[in-house]
Amino acid sequence: MSATAMDMFWHAPPLSRTLTAALLTLSILVHTSILPIRYVVFYIPYLQESPYQLWRIFTSFLITGPKLGILFDTYFLYTHGSKLETSSPRFSKPGEFFTYVAFLWVTILGLNVLFTGGYMFTEALILAFVYTSSQDDRGQKANLFFITMPAPWLPFAMILVTLVTSGLDAAIIQGTGLIAAHLHDFLTRIWPTFGGGRNLLPAPDFVKRWSMVLDNHTTASAPTGSASASGSSAGNVLPESWRNRGSGHRLGGD
Secondary structure (H helix, E strand, O other): OOHHHHHHHHHOOHHHHHHHHHHHHHHHHHHOOOOOHHHOOOOHHHHHOOOOOOOHHHHOOOOOOOOHHHHHHHHHHHHHHHHHHHHOHHHOOOOHHHHHHHHHHHHHHHHHHHHOOEEEOHHHHHHHHHHHHHHHOOOOEEEEOOEEEEHHHHHHHHHHHHHHHHOHHHHHHHHHHHHHHHHHHHHHHHHHHHOOOOOOOOOOHHHHHHHHHHHHHHHHHOOOOOHHHHHHHHOOOOOHHHOOOOOOEEOOOO
């Protein structure tokens, strides 16, 4: 890896870069047939039989679509995730973004186990990031396939595109990400602000401590040099209108 690429990697926000690296690595292994996909998708019978294949709970969120999906899904996860991790006012305290991602992970998985039979959830996670980001961007515009719209409409437009291109099952699975993100928004922002309650999903103390240690380690170990300039241009590799796409997957579907 070149020095510039290493600079960009180490200066990226830690959780987003870790998710992106895992997503890209696992997807390349799967789509080049080095690692059969049946070993990493979510499938309940394999979780219930010994040896318990618990890694599927995590790897099912880390598989992109094939071909250009490897590029697009990886890029979208990184751009929206890093934007939230570094710029969103709702994740300004240590551990809050990690708690958000963990909540999305559990909620998306639970919704799909109960209602859809889905087995790959990357698109749902990406849509959740887009929804939360769009709430921060209220009053601004967003682009999807050269169509400009109010930013809060963007996740709904993405689901509509998935419905047209991939079918109802895929759109429902992707939509579980929107439900998870909205539930997080309600519990952490809407209820405390308008309902007179408190934040119902605070970051646990051990997560706060771990997050501060990780941030300090990242800052200390990041290479110096041209990373600032490299990082500032990293978000503009693809046009804005390309940054959102995706479909879900249903067990036994196409």
